[in-house]
Amino acid sequence: MVMALGTYLARSVPMAMTSRRALPPRFVDWLDSVAPAVLGALLAPALFTVNGHLVPPWQNPAFWAAVPSALVAVWKRHLALTLVVGVGTYAVLTWLMT
């Protein structure tokens, strides 16, 4: 219960502070970078660690599968295709590497 409340407050209070209020443009610019930063912060552990331990990228199928996924994402800008390529490559690589 306390955990749920704490989590909800973290998700709600800043919203209440930033909506319906004029914010300094510099702060707005700063908030623009939240999304890519969060994505990077979520990606790094996914690509470079396994169960909380650093794994050399060349031994990690999650890292290798990210390479074609990233290329498809940049070139095609196509979400579904990126997912298919990512999951497919990852499935094949885990099968090959284990």
Added chain:
Amino acid sequence: MQAQTNTEGQTQTNSPVPAQASVQVQAQANAQVQAQMNAQVQIHTEAQVQASPTEPSCSASIPTRAQGALPAPTPVLQGLRDAGPIVLAYVPLGAGFGLLARVIGMPTWLVALTSLLLYAGAGQYTIASMLAAGVSLPIITASVILLNLRHLLYSASIGMRLDRWPALLRWLGVFGLTDEVYAVASMAPGPFAPQYYFALAIASHLAWIGGSVSGAWLGGLLPSSVTNALAYSLTALFLALLLGTGQPHQLRTRLVAAGVAGGVTLGIQLAGGTNVGLLLGALAGTTAGWWCSQDRRRGSRDDGPDSGLGADGSADPGAGPDDGLRTG
């Protein structure tokens, strides 16, 4: 995930419904809100009936009534479509949590309640593994709250785009603001309609609840190799959102933000600060990205239509006219 390429095969722009999202939109969104509160799948007025966890492909199952009424994809359809990858990943991830929770002795109702009320993947995995390790409840509580403090950032960033929403909807909406929902919603161009957001959030939440409950009930029906591979769709989703959205000329800024955030997060997590790594990393990355964009701005004032405030006073991160990600 259905093909939704429009006639010229152009980049899809999530069909934002800006200011006119008013009365009838609210009526529908209210129905959705109640649905979320009751966690029932019995709503008959809205398309999210179809957003059951077993049906990740969203647009295939939309009632024809909705398609007949409006020629363009409605916000609800768009939201369900954008929820597709999240649903695809949440079902196996939720099932993993449900399974783990059952193994350490959590009853199914508690699994469902946790997924309904806490609704935080990493947090729930933390609870399960800490309970298994015999950690005391206050420590678990503190860790989970610390872990979820990263949502402060999402909330602050998304708050500006909910300007036009009634207060009740805003307060209900942020409940579903998980990592993935934030990542997808923040890439939608412009201030989005409540319909769009609630379709996205409710479909994701139902997938999470459904996944965790079925995991608790059924145990490991799917071989772990399959669920493991499906869970990779989250990583692919993050890559697609990072690299395949936004203005191409801002890619460098985005990569700086992501790179710094990733490096700092990884460093802190490996040093043992698992709970705060993501928050501090994201803060560092955001600041680095901001720094980089300010730098560019000083060089040239020509930084596109997506900087600063939109015409309606709300922020519009990376939301030019054609920077959406094709989802079909």
